[in-house]
Amino acid sequence: MAPVAVLTGALVLAGCGSEDGKDSAAEVSVSGAYMPQPVSESMAAGYLTVTNKGGAKDELTSVTSDVGDVTAHETVDSSMQEAKDLPVPAHGQLVFKSGGNHLMFEKLKRKPMQGETVTVKLHFTESGTVTVKMPVKSATYNPKTGH
Numbered sequence: 093m094a095p096v097a098v099l100t101g102a103l104v105l106a107g108c109g110s111e112d113g114k115d116s117a118a119e120v121s122v123s124g125a126y127m128p129q130p131v132s133e134s135m136a137a138g139y140l141t142v143t144n145k146g147g148a149k150d151e152l153t154s155v156t157s158d159v160g161d162v163t164a165h166e167t168v169d170s171s172m173q174e175a176k177d178l179p180v181p182a183h184g185q186l187v188f189k190s191g192g193n194h195l196m197f198e199k200l201k202r203k204p205m206q207g208e209t210v211t212v213k214l215h216f217t218e219s220g221t222v223t224v225k226m227p228v229k230s231a232t233y234n235p236k237t238g239h
């Protein structure tokens with residue numbers, strides 16, 4: 093009977109992740125969003141982390157905001173270029189951070205100031221639209237130290 097007992101145990105373990113029956117669906121959430129107060133009147137950058145807890149990949153197809161035009165940029169060999177359809181892997185992350193991928197705000201209608209909040213909508217293939225309240229921090233804000 094011993095081999096049967098082992099097999100049963102393995103099946104129970106494998107079933108753990110699908111208790112809610114949605115294990116295959118993408119499930120994205122956003123954390124750590126912030127915008128350093130821009131030095132420019134017309135352009136700004138924004139950073140955040142998209143986490144996908146689901147078992148299927150998702151894709152960030154576009155970003156919109158009421159303060160101006162937004163595009164996702166990636167940094168390649170220290171020059172930046174527009175990125176389209178950024179993947180969010182299953183059980184993975186899509187990270188926008190200083191020196192890497194970033195959200196690029198252009199044609200700003202007003203200059204965001206420290207203490208304000210900018211509303212950003214992230215549009216995903218699977219998860220639809222996720223609205224993010226992005227706080228404006230100081231121009232030199234460092235998320236690692238919180239200053």
Ligand code: CU
Pocket residue numbers: 165172173194195196
């Ligand atoms: Cu850029």
